[in-house]
Amino acid sequence: MTDFSSDRAASLPDAEVLDLVVALTSARPALRAVYDAALGLTPEASVDPDVVPRTPSVNDIPQMGGGSPTGFTDAGVPTFDAVRERIDGRSGRAVGSTELDAESTIGRTEAEKFAERERAGSARLDEIRKSMRKNP
Template sequence: MSDAQELAALLAQLPDAELAGVVGAATEGRAGLAALHAVARSLADTLGHAPDVIDVTPDTLPVAGYSQSETVGGSGQVGAGPVAPGIPVPPAGIPTAPSIGGYSSAGVPTFESVRDKVEQRYGTSQGMGELDRQTPVGRSVEEQWEARAEAARERLDQIRKSMQGNDSE
């Protein structure tokens, strides 16, 4: 069974209200999934379960040899404030991949995904330029540009000839 199938099996075990909440939390801040997010949130509201934040992060485990009371607080003094939560870790049983969708497990875009996006945008702009040049309007703009460039060259030649004529006198 693949990771996606295992994840789907785990999600299928959730009650409807919790599943709507999970879908709403997973689509938070994703522009491409805004419609799905809105539907999940409204469904969660309808089912009576609309959590503001779904906490799926277990407490940070203490590291051996590192006392929780020795943490540096907001004022910069040891033991002066609350301990900051650790990096979110998915709960046991939910498979994670190192880079799903071009992002690392910490949510940072991978080099390959950024390179692919840049190459795709560059290719799109090159193709748009080619298509623009093939249209009648695009051809007339190119012809106008070439005519202006030729006129500028001719005028520059005239100026140079007149300057040479003045120098010889």
């Protein structure tokens, strides 16, 4: 906050500050405790009827115990399952992209060029071997 806005906020009456806190925290599950506390201090007459508090969903409630569904522990360390899934996903994408590249038009053209170079190299090697056998 800047000095101007903090001075202005300090000059507001308590009822307006509570109304502002209720309005700002009503749709934020992480600030549910602040919302409840501010709502408890607010007289019923000053509650804005247009503000409907959102009830927390199952995903908003933090998990207790063995890590979160995002693959990280409560300390922020990735779980072994999450690491394994990331590695499997990366290797799967690498294999899949190689297969897709080989099946594309450009991939087939490159494969044909490689096969032609192999045939030409094999033919040249055969010529060299024949010439070495004829000239002892």
